[in-house]
Every structure is written in C-alpha cells, then in structure tokens.
Amino acid sequence: xxxxxxxxxxxxxxxxxxxLVPSGGTTLALLDxxxxxxxxxxxxGWARLxxxxxxxxxxxxxxxxxxxxxxxxxxxxxxxxxxxxQALDLRGRxxxxxxxxxxxxxxxxxxxxxxxxxxxxxxxQDAAEALAWMYVVERPTLIYQDIRxxxxxxxxxxxxxxxxxxxxxxxxxxxxxxxxxxxxLLCVSDxxxxxxxxxxxxxxxxxxEWQRTSHPTLRSVG
Numbered sequence: 201x202x203x204x205x206x207x208x209x210x211x212x213x214x215x216x217x218x219x220l221v222p223s224g225g226t227t228l229a230l231l232d233x234x235x236x237x238x239x240x241x242x243x244x245g246w247a248r249l250x251x252x253x254x255x256x257x258x259x260x261x262x263x264x265x266x267x268x269x270x271x272x273x274x275x276x277x278x279x280x281x282x283x284x285x286q287a288l289d290l291r292g293r294x295x296x297x298x299x300x301x302x303x304x305x306x307x308x309x310x311x312x313x314x315x316x317x318x319x320x321x322x323x324x325q326d327a328a329e330a331l332a333w334m335y336v337v338e339r340p341t342l343i344y345q346d347i348r349x350x351x352x353x354x355x356x357x358x359x360x361x362x363x364x365x366x367x368x369x370x371x372x373x374x375x376x377x378x379x380x381x382x383x384x385l386l387c388v389s390d391x392x393x394x395x396x397x398x399x400x401x402x403x404x405x406x407x408x409e410w411q412r413t414s415h416p417t418l419r420s421v422g
C-alpha cells in the first residue's frame with residue numbers, strides 16, 4: 201500500500217507512467233463542476249438539519265433511514281464489482297453499519313432495520329463506475345461535521361447517535377484525496393472519463409429520486 205494513501209501499489213505504478221488528467225483539472229474537480237447543479241437538491245435534507253432550528257429528532261431519523269437504504273446498496277454493489285478493492289483501499293469507507301448503530305441508539309430495533317427498504321442497485325460495470333457512485337455517496341461528508349455539531353448543540357443526547365456523521369472526522373480531506381487519486385488513475389482515456397461523469401450524474405439522479413420517494417418507515421423516537 202502506498203504510504204499515506206488508500207491506493208494499491210499497482211495503481212501507484214500506473215500513476216508513475218501514464219495518468220490522464222482531464223484538461224479542466226483533476227477528475228474530482230471535473231465531477232464537481234459537471235454535477236454542481238444537482239448538489240443543492242441532493243443536500244437539501246442534510247442542509248435543513250444544519251440550518252433549520254425547527255428540525256426534530258424524527259427529521260434526523262428520517263435522514264439516517266434514507267442514507268442507510270442507499271449506502272448499504274452501494275456497498276453491496278461495490279462488493280460484487282471486480283477491481284474496486286484494488287483501485288481503492290475500502291477499509292473504513294463502509295459506513296452503513298454505523299448508520300445502523302445510530303438507528304439502534306435512537307431506539308429502533310433490529311426488526312426495524314431488517315424491514316427497511318433499500319435502493320435496488322445491481323453490481324457496477326467496473327471500478328470506474330463504482331467509484332463515480334462513491335463520489336456521490338461521500339460528497340456530503342464535507343458538511344457532516346457541521347451538521348453533527350449543530351445537532352448535538354440542540355439535542356445533547358444525540359451525541360451517542362452520530363457515529364455515522366463523525367466517521368470521517370479529521371480525515372475528510374484525506375479520504376477525498378484518496379478517492380480523487382483512484383479516479384484519476386482509472387481515467388486512462390477520454391472515454392472512461394466520460395463514463396465516470398455519466399455514472400456520477402446517474403447516481404445523483406438516483407439518490408434524488410430515492411430521497412423523494414422514501415418516507416419514514418420506522419416508528420417515531422419522540
């Protein structure tokens with residue numbers, strides 16, 4: 201494993217030979233730019249928890265259930281997609297278990313979790329597509345610490361139910377850099393870069409639709 205980065209040695213060797221970085225900058229910068237119009241919509245629920253003092257514990261519970269249904273499916277799809285673990289060190293990146301831990305801390309039961317709807321997602325075509333979806337799944341971590349601080353300041357007892365929001369505490373930039381490097385290494389041609397952008401766009405639209413059609417399925421925690 202290359203020191204300091206969650207990418208494999210084989211990928212690092214590729215980086216030293218020929219990495220195609222889009223003319224507009226890194227792949228992450230390109231994805232940020234090409235999908236910017238969708239960021240506000242996909243962030244709306246989390247942003248409301250941070251900015252709206254009228255939000256409740258149930259609003260937080262709902263956001264967790266939506267995240268769990270989408271992220272658990274993404275993790276499963278990645279697990280069945282060849283090459284993902286070779287492109288990026290996945291240790292510490294899977295967080296659906298932390299969401300489940302937080303839901304249990306909020307008073308949900310194991311039966312509640314088993315009954316939750318999850319987004320229907322098949323394995324990806326390849327690692328490039330999987331990491332494009334990971335970009336969408338992980339992008340909100342940029343604001344999770346602020347959301348966590350706001351929630352705990354208003355609901356002190358929620359501190360024990362924010363392990364998901366704090367999963368990348370102190371390491372958000374490092375995790376993002378690791379993902380960016382892995383994407384740059386995978387974008388070996390303009391064709392692959394285009395597919396990554398299209399996959400990220402598809403992931404954003406899938407998440408937005410999931411958020412729109414998801415409704416609280418767990419009992420109120422009061």
